[in-house]
Each structure stands twice: as structure tokens, then as C-alpha cells.
Amino acid sequence: MFDNLNLKLDKAFKTLKGTGKITEINVATTVKEIRRALIDADVNYKVAKEVTDTIKEEALGRDVLIAVSPGQLLIKITQEELTKLMGETKVDVNIKGDPAVVLISGLQGSGKTTFSGKFASYLKKQGRQVLLVACDIYRPAAIDQLKVLGEQIGVEVYSEPENKNALEIANNAIAYAKKTGKKTVIVDTAGRLAVDEQMMKEIEALKKALNPSETLFVVDAMTGQDAVNTAKTFDERLNFDGVVLTKLDGDTRGGAAISIRHVVNKPIKFISTGEKMENLDVFHPDRMAQRILGMGDVISLVERAQQTFDEDEAKRINAKIRKNQFNFDDFLSQLEQIKKMGNIKDLMGMIPGMGKAMKGLDIDDDSFRPIEAIIRSMTPLERENPDVIDGSRRKRIATGSGRTITEVNNLMKQFGDMRKLMKQMNKMGGAQKALGNIM
Numbered sequence: 001m002f003d004n005l006n007l008k009l010d011k012a013f014k015t016l017k018g019t020g021k022i023t024e025i026n027v028a029t030t031v032k033e034i035r036r037a038l039i040d041a042d043v044n045y046k047v048a049k050e051v052t053d054t055i056k057e058e059a060l061g062r063d064v065l066i067a068v069s070p071g072q073l074l075i076k077i078t079q080e081e082l083t084k085l086m087g088e089t090k091v092d093v094n095i096k097g098d099p100a101v102v103l104i105s106g107l108q109g110s111g112k113t114t115f116s117g118k119f120a121s122y123l124k125k126q127g128r129q130v131l132l133v134a135c136d137i138y139r140p141a142a143i144d145q146l147k148v149l150g151e152q153i154g155v156e157v158y159s160e161p162e163n164k165n166a167l168e169i170a171n172n173a174i175a176y177a178k179k180t181g182k183k184t185v186i187v188d189t190a191g192r193l194a195v196d197e198q199m200m201k202e203i204e205a206l207k208k209a210l211n212p213s214e215t216l217f218v219v220d221a222m223t224g225q226d227a228v229n230t231a232k233t234f235d236e237r238l239n240f241d242g243v244v245l246t247k248l249d250g251d252t253r254g255g256a257a258i259s260i261r262h263v264v265n266k267p268i269k270f271i272s273t274g275e276k277m278e279n280l281d282v283f284h285p286d287r288m289a290q291r292i293l294g295m296g297d298v299i300s301l302v303e304r305a306q307q308t309f310d311e312d313e314a315k316r317i318n319a320k321i322r323k324n325q326f327n328f329d330d331f332l333s334q335l336e337q338i339k340k341m342g343n344i345k346d347l348m349g350m351i352p353g354m355g356k357a358m359k360g361l362d363i364d365d366d367s368f369r370p371i372e373a374i375i376r377s378m379t380p381l382e383r384e385n386p387d388v389i390d391g392s393r394r395k396r397i398a399t400g401s402g403r404t405i406t407e408v409n410n411l412m413k414q415f416g417d418m419r420k421l422m423k424q425m426n427k428m429g430g431a432q433k434a435l436g437n438i439m
């Protein structure tokens with residue numbers, strides 16, 4: 001996410017390095033570079049100009065403290081201004097009513113159906129009873145797609161494949177939700193490839209009749225400036241409450257994230273970063289600004305871990321680590337948990353400095369495959385007692401997994417090092433506890 005923008009901004013800030021003071025002259029080049037980086041990332045020209053003018057003004061007005069370099073001060077100011085531009089603070093979705101109705105709008109292919117599933121899963125985790133409603137009357141495949149997602153996340157999907165009246169389906173669904181005690185109804189609607197009058201009329205009518213407590217507009221961030229224009233058109237007709245930016249995991253240039261709030265004056269509420277149901281984050285302008293500037297976003301990383309990790313499994317593994325019994329089965333289970341959290345490269349980008357370090361590296365979920373293949377070629381006994389894996393067993397495992405003996409040896413070594421480290425940490429923990437008892 002934002003790799004290119006991040007690199008360009010980094011280069012821009014470097015042009016200010018080594019100077020003792022921020023002056024009209026030395027800040028000019030840097031500000032110009034920042035503006036160019038933003039425009040290259042598809043930020044609306046006017047927005048880029050406005051924000052860089054403010055950054056410049058702010059920078060000139062501030063004293064450079066001894067502790068920070070002018071470059072660092074400028075990064076801080078840029079972070080503050082980007083945060084303001086993206087809305088300052090997060091804005092929650094409004095889920096009210098019995099049932100609460102959430103209307104999902106957007107163009108076809110923007111990621112509405114996928115988001116509907118993710119949002120249902122998100123609400124379910126908060127303990128809400130959710131009903132998903134398939135109101136795409138033009139694409140029968142959309143109903144099936146929603147059903148598959150519903151099954152995956154354990155949320156019921158309401159549909160009437162033969163009915164071609166979206167409003168009727170939605171009303172029936174709401175009645176059904178009332179009858180079955182579902183407190184939130186998410187209505188996934190039909191989109192078109194481009195804005196068209198009939199679609200707008202349909203969604204307008206749905207909004208008027210259903211009176212949703214939240215209307216969300218879903219938009220593909222990869223479409224750059226078009227995303228901003230489509231948002232404007234939808235908002236004029238629908239007066240939606242919030243934006244969902246999807247596909248921020250790809251090579252998105254990021255411009256939509258930065259300009260949409262400013263141009264449309266509606267908050268971004270969620271960002272979607274992949275096709276997995278877990279790849280959804282609440283949008284925080286300050287955290288996003290940090291990510292744009294390559295500072296990572298550890299808080300979101302932890303939040304995602306909290307949402308995805310199976311707590312019982314984490315406790316079980318923790319206990320095994322404490323007893324120095326961590327084995328290959330546990331290792332495999334940990335890999336599975338990490339993969340559930342999302343695209344590995346994206347996760348790494350949430351760790352400060354990591355995104356830049358990993359730029360150009362081709363890391364994806366497949367990177368775990370060789371390791372998984374090797375572990376899966378071990379017998380249950382070997383997985384549980386890694387110490388029994390001698391030379392001849394290693395050879396057999398290599399052949400069985402289709403990997404080289406060197407790869408098997410490397411994994412064994414890494415695993416051994418990991419166990420040693422765990423042991424040491426256990427010892428240190430014990431020492432600390434002992435110290436705590438004395439003091």
C-alpha cells in the first residue's frame with residue numbers, strides 16, 4: 001500500500017536534510033517534491049496544491065528544535081496536514097433501529113458484495129445478529145457470491161432469485177429479520193459498470209423507502225481520480241454517510257484515500273485490503289497518514305491480530321512455549337493464524353520501516369508453502385518431537401516434500417534457534433518473576 005508515494009515522499013524530505021533551519025528557500029524544493037509525489041499518486045491537483053501550501057506555511061512558522069532536523073519537522077507537519085485532509089478523526093458507522101438497516105451502494109466490481117460479507121463478519125464479531133440481503137436483481141451470480149460468503153462467515157443470506165423488484169426483496173427481508181430476531185440488515189445492491197440513470201433511480205428509491213441508518217458508498221481505490229468523481233456523483237444523488245475504499249492492497253497509488261474526504265466532504269469509514277473476510281480495517285486518518293509516510297501502523301496490526309487470532313489457540317500455544325514444548329504442529333498452526341490476518345506484505349507494511357525494507361521483494365502467502373510442505377511431510381512423531389529428526393529422516397522429508405535437503409536443514413536450524421530463544425525468554429521471565437517476588 002502506498003509504496004511509491006512513500007518512497008517519493010521520503011526522497012522529498014531528504015532534500016531538506018543537513019540544513020540547520022527551515023527557510024523560504026530551502027523548503028521550496030522539498031514542498032515542490034511533496035506536491036509532485038502527491039499528484040503522481042493521483043491526488044487531485046487542487047488538493048495537492050492546497051495541502052502543500054499549508055505545509056509550507058506551517059513549516060516556516062515553526063522553530064526547528066535542536067532535537068529534530070528540519071526534515072523530521074517537515075515530516076511531522078506533513079503527517080498532521082494529511083491527517084487533517086483525511087478527516088482528522090475516525091467516524092463510526094451509525095447502526096440504529098430495529099432492525100438497523102445498512103445500504104451498500106457503488107459501481108459494479110467496486111467490491112460491494114465482498115465488503116457486505118466483511119462488514120457482516122465485523123458486526124458479528126461484535127455480537128450482533130446480522131442478515132445479509134442480496135438485492136442485485138440483474139446478476140444472478142451476485143446472489144450465489146453472497147451466499148458463499150455468508151456460509152463462510154456463518155451469516156444468513158436472504159434472497160429471492162425470481163423476484164426482480166429490489167424494493168420488495170428488501171422489504172421482505174426486513175420483515176424476515178424482525179421475525180427471526182436479526183438486529184442488523186445489510187442490503188447489497190446492484191451496481192453498473194458506469195454511473196447510469198436507472199441505477200441511480202433504483203438506489204435512490206431504496207434509500208427513501210428503507211430509511212437506512214447508514215448508507216455506505218463502496219469505491220475501488222485503484223481507479224484513482226475516477227473514484228473521487230464517482231463518489232461526487234453518488235453523493236449528489238444519495239447523500240451517503242460514509243465511504244468504503246477497497247483494493248488498497250494492490251498497487252494503489254493512494255490518491256483516492258487522500259482526496260476523497262476533502263472533495264466530497266464525507267468521511268471514509270472502512271478500508272478493504274484484500275479478498276479475505278478479515279481484510280477490513282476501520283479508517284483512522286492519523287494512522288493512514290503514518291502509513292503514507294512509511295511510519296507503519298502498529299495499532300491496526302494489533303487490532304487485526306486481536307480480531308483474527310483464536311484466543312484459545314493462542315493460550316494453548318503460549319502454555320506450550322512456557323513448558324518448552326513448542327513443536328512443528330504448533331508452528332504450522334501459527335502460520336495458519338498469520339495467514340488469516342491478511343496478505344503478508346501488507347502486514348509487514350504495518351511495521352515501521354518494514355514497508356520500505358521490503359519494497360521490491362516478492363513476498364506473498366505462497367512464501368510459506370515450502371515450509372508448510374516440509375512440515376507436512378513429517379510424521380506425527382517427528383512434528384511432536386523435532387529432536388528425533390536425524391540425517392536419514394531429513395532426507396526422507398526432503399524427498400517427500402519435493403524440497404532440497406538444504407531447505408530442510410535450514411528450517412530445522414531456524415526452528416532450533418526459535419526454540420532456544422523461547423527457552424531463554426522463559427528463563428528470563430522466571431528470573432524477573434523471582435526478582436519481582438524479592439522486591
Ligand code: GDP
Nearest residue numbers: 108109110111112113114246247272273274275
Ligand atoms: P461488486 O460487483 O461491487 O459486488 O464487487 P465484488 O465484491 O464482486 O468484487 C469485485 C472483485 O474485486 C472480486 O473479484 C473481489 O474478490 C475483488 N475484491 C473486492 N474487494 C477487494 C479488495 O479489497 N482487494 C482486492 N485485491 N480485491 C478485492
